[in-house]
Amino acid sequence: MNRPVTSETYAAQVRRLAELSARVHAQRAEARTWYERQCAAADRAVAEAEEQVRQAERDLAAARELQERVDAEAAHLWQRLRDRLGAGGRRLRGPPQPAADVDADPVVLLGRVKELLDRAGQPGELPGSANPLLALCGVAGAVLAYALGAGARAAGVGYGGDLAVGMPVLAFMVTLLGPLVGLVPAKVLADRRHAVLGPRPIIVVLAAGLVTTALLLALGR
Structure with a gap:
């Protein structure tokens, strides 16, 4: 048990x-x-x-x-x-294509x-090497304006009357604008070279035009 x-x-x-x-x-x-x-x-x-x-x-x-x-x-x-x-x-x-080595x-x-x-x-300003061309533009503008003035004077003499008095005055004013006429081809030159017509190029054109105009007026007397 x-x-x-x-x-x-x-x-x-x-x-x-x-x-x-x-x-x-x-x-x-x-x-x-x-x-x-x-x-x-x-x-x-x-x-x-x-x-x-x-x-x-x-x-x-x-x-x-x-x-x-x-x-x-x-x-x-x-x-x-x-x-x-x-x-x-x-x-x-x-x-x-993108460069792989650039971070x-x-x-x-x-x-x-x-x-x-x-x-x-x-656009930048025309370089100094363009000064001869700018001077040539001034000379060409003065010569062109003087030629137009001479033609106006000749027309006044040919027609006579009031034109004989007024045309010489107009011719003289056109001749004085000769230096400014040279700025037109100078602006074309600057545009072709993707440049601006700054103060220096303008002075070169105007100086050449003024000298040429003065010489033409002196020789025309």
């Missing part, structure tokens, strides 16, 4: 069972806490990954927009260069190219 269990042994078994139950409960709570932490970390990782994907999509869209803008600006500047070169620019094909901002580089084209497109 089984021997009865003493109260002390029974109490010890109950305590042991209670300890095991408490230990199991603690382990379950620890496992539940670990699981929740892992789930929270996984959720954060997924959220961060989704945000990185969204940021990458925004960066990609911005990069594509920048590429399109840079390509359009480069094509525009290239066309400006071809127009500036004239007939020689027609032999140029499309814009060159600079393309917008900054295109801005520098635009500034360079703007400076190159601004």
Whole structure:
């Protein structure tokens, strides 16, 4: 027959069972806490990954927009260069391909190219080497005006009457405008050289025209 269990042994078994139950409960709570932490970390990782994907999509869209803008600006500047070169620019094909070893901002580089084209497109003053041609323009204007004045005087003498009095005055006024007439071919010369007719070229033309007009008037007396 089984021997009865003493109260002390029974109490010890109950305590042991209670300890095991408490230990199991603690382990379950620890496992539940670990699981929740892992789930929270996984959720954060997924959220961060989704945000990185969204940021990458925004960066990609911005990069594509920048590429399109840079390509359009480069094509525009290239066309400006071809127009500036004239007939020689027609032999140029499309814009060159981007250099792979350049890390600079393309917008900054295109801005520098635009500034360079703007400076190159601004007309400058005629160089000093054009002074002989400018002086020739002044001489030609004075000679032309003097010839017109001489023709007017001759017409006044030929018709007689009031024209014989008025035409010499008109001829003298036309002759005095001779230096200014030289500015017309000088302006054509400046336009062909893509330059402006500044103060120095104007002075050269007027000085040559005045000297020529004075000599013609002196010789015509």
